[in-house]
């Protein structure tokens with residue numbers, strides 16, 4: 001559940017998986033414990049980019065299925081995006097904003113490497 | 123007395139179910155006339171209205187069904203009673219009834235659309251066996267039958283239809299001659315210079331041309347069945363004679379019932395298509411308007427529109443029609459516009475151009491003030507026809523030097539008339555009376571491609587003569603509306619798919635990264651992190667993946683290719699609406715052993731998969747969870763299955779009928795061929811999916827004529843059809859080549875597929891590709907069958923590379939632990955996705 005109150009809850013850094021679990025230039029899904037309960041996140045890995053890791057909701061609000069990690073990653077007009085594999089809406093990796101519908105955004109989390117481990121702030 | 127319908131509505135009877143009679147019916151339906159009239163249509167022929175204009179294609183493989191303009195269902199659906207094979211023998215105007223051998227039918231309004239019949243000159247012996255005419259399907263059946271024991275054929279009449287008939291005889295392998303009474307061929311359309319050139323060209327094709335010959339009688343021959351004796355006692359022997367000496371209106375019903383007729387026949391009509399009896403109308407070739415009969419479809423269609431308007435109180439009228447024509451006769455271009463001879467325009471001035479080497483003749487007739495085109499004549503090259511026709515039809519003022527219009531391009535170049543110079547009222551398609559304004563209206567209503575414009579306006583779906591002009595108008599207008607007609611694939615590449623394909627081919631590029639680095643658009647949307655390369659997007663990535671695959675056929679699950687793929691290709695399964703996947707193993711040709719069927723059942727049961735027989739003759743197992751896919755496939759591979767590519771833009775299925783092995787009608791082993799084709803082309807990545815079918819005989823149980831590649835067995839081998847489509851916009855496949863042996867068939871399909879792969883746009887099925895292909899089917903035949911571009915062996919070699927590189931993608935993935943890792947729903951947890959919820963229905967599971 002995303003509520004205004006939940007957003008303000010404190011987030012903590014936690015280990016998620018390893019670099020070997022990731023697929024370069026694409027996504028994988030993982031479970032993460034958040035203060036609001038367990039959530040499915042999509043982790044995208046872009047080696048060589050200034051920011052190499054992005055974490056967004058794995059849940060696709062348009063189809064209701066958990067599939068965002070299986071979308072194609074790309075860039076549109078200079079912004080990094082992922083396209084939902086079901087109905088092809090684009091979501092910005094940096095803030096989850098849907099390009100086709102202003103009123104829809106995915107949640108995002110901070111993620112980064114500690115050595116070969118992937119950590120997420122949730 | 124019979125009344126076909128209840129007496130409450132007015133009775134409308136149409137006599138004649140030819141091209142124009144049928145067009146009237148369509149017009150009436152469109153205008154809602156079925157509300158007010160009970161309509162009955164009488165047709166003397168056995169067949170429902172068919173495309174007489176393309177009648178000759180009956181000899182090159184099209185059958186009656188594909189020539190049909192409509193279906194009995196269409197008539198039934200709109201409550202129109204269609205009485206075929208029932209000729210009207212009289213009109214009883216006093217009783218307002220028509221009479222047929224089956225009964226009498228009352229009418230309130232009556233339409234004569236009886237067309238015309240071929241005129242057979244009154245030569246003694248003209249009714250001998252094997253003396254035929256060329257007008258109906260039955261005529262062609264008779265010609266075909268007679269040709270079976272004939273070696274020579276003669277066409278009497280060197281006009282437009284005569285030459286078409288001559289071509290048909292040639293196609294039936296007869297030594298063919300044309301005998302024309304006038305001193306030259308096509309006397310109506312061309313002058314003596316043009317006629318001479320035409321004769322040379324036609325003789326070069328091996329058809330003998332005899333002009334200035336009047337046949338006196340036909341008697342028994344010595345070497346052949348008949349002997350034609352001419353006025354000078356010269357003789358010509360032949361086995362078969364086709365008369366094509368002009369047509370005469372079928373106005374006998376009008377004559378007998380006292381309707382006003384012209385001196386030389388034809389039922390007199392006014393602008394509203396009313397005859398001298400205002401309850402009776404006449405349209406098409408039987409009608410005489412201001413002293414003229416119009417022997418072409420376009421004017422007939424316009425009469426049909428006017429008649430429909432008259433019947434429902436609309437206000438269109440028939441205002442005469444242009445008889446300009448453009449034809450290819452025996453492969454020779456002939457064009458005639460307006461007053462081509464210049465003998466109907468006082469003070470007309472003529473420009474002529476003759477190139478004896480290239481065998482081209484062009485004549486331009488301009489008004490006495492030199493400002494307008496009043497006519498033109500072309501032999502050998504119709505290249506400037508469209509331009510000249512627009513000058514003529516729209517009365518566009520001529521350039522200072524009109525001769526430039528018919529001089530060969532080069533040097534200054536002839537001033538062609540760009541689509542922007544045409545007024546909105548310019549007719550683009552005369553068959554369907556579509557103006558430039560109509561085309562602009564569909565574009566304004568949202569159409570963005572040629573195919574949609576054709577569908578909406580019907581433009582270019584008649585004789586096809588306007589195709590090139592239509593395309594240039596559409597392209598031009600799209601560009602004017604800011605629609606990118608140059609079709610850059612997306613913001614990452616300023617190239618079309620075809621250009622990208624050529625780049626990959628020429629430079630041997632093997633990865634997306636290399637391609638975007640060398641040929642991508644780095645501006646204007648550079649990434650923020652400027653050192654990083656651009657990533658591409660969900661448009662260009664799968665398109666490039668497909669191009670790379672159709673060259674190198676490396677496993678798409680290789681690390682370099684994985685980020686390019688749609689999820690279906692990544693996981694080699696189709697994603698369903700709830701995030702689960704479907705599993706479709708290949709069942710080549712639809713043939714499957716009981717053992718394998720059992721395995722499919724066991725696997726489905728074990729993994730809780732919903733099972734369904736697909737429209738492609740195989741079995742789909744739905745609802746597989748991502749993490750189960752490798753296990754499911756492991757079991758299927760063990761049982762000898764391989765991937766079915768149901769997820770890929772590549773060959774889906776080759777549908778087959780049971781064929782000669784079991785069916786009493788089958789003439790070839792259709793299942794065997796289907797399996798051979800499926801195994802050959804499986805795994806070929808293409809711009810869109812490909813579907814094939816193979817039928818064992820013309821009954822066509824495999825529905826091959828709705829496929830991208832359709833094969834139908836003949837006594838002598840296989841007929842190949844291409845570019846059909848089911849789906850959203852069904853399209854009949856077109857006959858491409860006949861009586862091929864197995865190897866010829868495969869070679870032709872190799873080339874066809876590779877040419878499509880090379881030149882089509884992304885996600886363009888063969889049908890749409892074909893619709894947009896400049897030069898149409900003829901061009902495609904030249905490239906594939908005649909190898910006009912000299913790329914035939916290259917295409918074959920490339921296909922062979924793809925085939926040699928084939929490996930089952932699932933087998934490849936399953937043997938690679940790195941690849942298998944991706945089939946985890948969650949990288950840090952083996953819990954299944956709890957949001958996938960299923961429920962039971964009819965004994966199987968489905969998404970809740």
Ligand code: SRM
Pocket residue numbers: 696697698704706734735736737738739740741742768774775811813828829846847848849850851887
């Ligand atoms: C399973 C099946 C329906 C069935 O239960 O019978 C099916 C299912 C789908 N079809 Fe189909 N089509 C199936 C036979 C057909 C047929 C019939 C045939 O092949 O003889 C047609 C019409 C023939 C044709 O394509 O010319 C057909 C025309 C389409 C179209 C429209 C294509 C077009 O050109 O208009 C689409 C949409 C597309 O491809 O863009 C489509 C797309 C789809 C998709 C892939 C939609 C999607 O993106 O999810 C469906 C995937 C189901 C899945 O998850 O596996 N399917 N589809 C059939 C699988 C056949 C097979 O064994 O591979």
Ligand SMILES: Cc1cc2nc3c(=O)[nH]c(=O)nc-3n(C[C@H](O)[C@H](O)[C@H](O)COP(=O)(O)OP(=O)(O)OC[C@H]3O[C@@H](n4cnc5c(N)ncnc54)[C@H](O)[C@@H]3O)c2cc1C
Pocket residue numbers: 137138139140141142143144164165166167174175176177178208209210211235236237238256257258283286372375405406407408416417418419420422585
């Ligand atoms: C080989 C060939 C090629 C042609 N090529 C071209 C071309 O390239 N471009 C072009 O514009 N035109 C072409 N034409 C001409 C074109 O086909 C005709 O202009 C058009 O078919 C006329 O249509 P219609 O309906 O008036 O007559 P038809 O198509 O002849 O239809 C009349 C129908 O009425 C039926 N009928 C007649 N009397 C009765 C009765 N008493 N009771 C019941 N039914 C009756 C006839 O059997 C016939 O089926 C070509 C014609 C032929 C034969």
Ligand code: SF4
Pocket residue numbers: 779780781782785786787788789792817818819820821822823824
């Ligand atoms: S297409 Fe012909 S051979 Fe095949 S099943 Fe049908 S009738 Fe038999």
Ligand code: FES
Pocket residue numbers: 550551552553554581582583584585586587588589
């Ligand atoms: S002019 Fe005949 S189809 Fe357009």
